[in-house]
Amino acid sequence: MFDIKDLYQEIIVDHNRNPRNFRVIADADKTMEGFNPLCGDRLKLYLKIDGGNISDIAFDGTGCAISVASASLMTDAMKGKSIDEAETLFNNFHCLITTENEIDTDHLGKLAVLAGVKNFPARVKCASLCWHTLHSALIGDKNPVTTE
Numbered sequence: 001m002f003d004i005k006d007l008y009q010e011i012i013v014d015h016n017r018n019p020r021n022f023r024v025i026a027d028a029d030k031t032m033e034g035f036n037p038l039c040g041d042r043l044k045l046y047l048k049i050d051g052g053n054i055s056d057i058a059f060d061g062t063g064c065a066i067s068v069a070s071a072s073l074m075t076d077a078m079k080g081k082s083i084d085e086a087e088t089l090f091n092n093f094h095c096l097i098t099t100e101n102e103i104d105t106d107h108l109g110k111l112a113v114l115a116g117v118k119n120f121p122a123r124v125k126c127a128s129l130c131w132h133t134l135h136s137a138l139i140g141d142k143n144p145v146t147t148e
């Protein structure tokens, strides 16, 4: 029997083993660091902004499988998005992993695989670290992000 949970697990394992966009962008327009002391996840995001769109996005750092898979999936989803679209996706993803209600996940694509973390409160910070880091980068925060 095909179990959708197996697929979700596979995507997370795959993105942890072979993270997409795991590199440094030397001439990035924006960089932002994020740290989740609860788990020890640490990442740095690199963004190229071109005409109000995210033309390139990458990350590096170290962290647990969920934090790395989340950053890998997020950077894949963000490439080519406008800053407004990125903020909308940030809000939708935040709902996905924190609310009890079932939300429409069609537009979230592969990001929906992370919905399961809402059953594991400690993991929510792992999955959301890269998103909060992106949000801070886009609004121009000066301070590194911490989940505490």
Ligand code: ZN
Pocket: 036, 039, 040, 041, 063, 064, 065, 066, 067, 125, 126
């Ligand atoms: Zn973690």
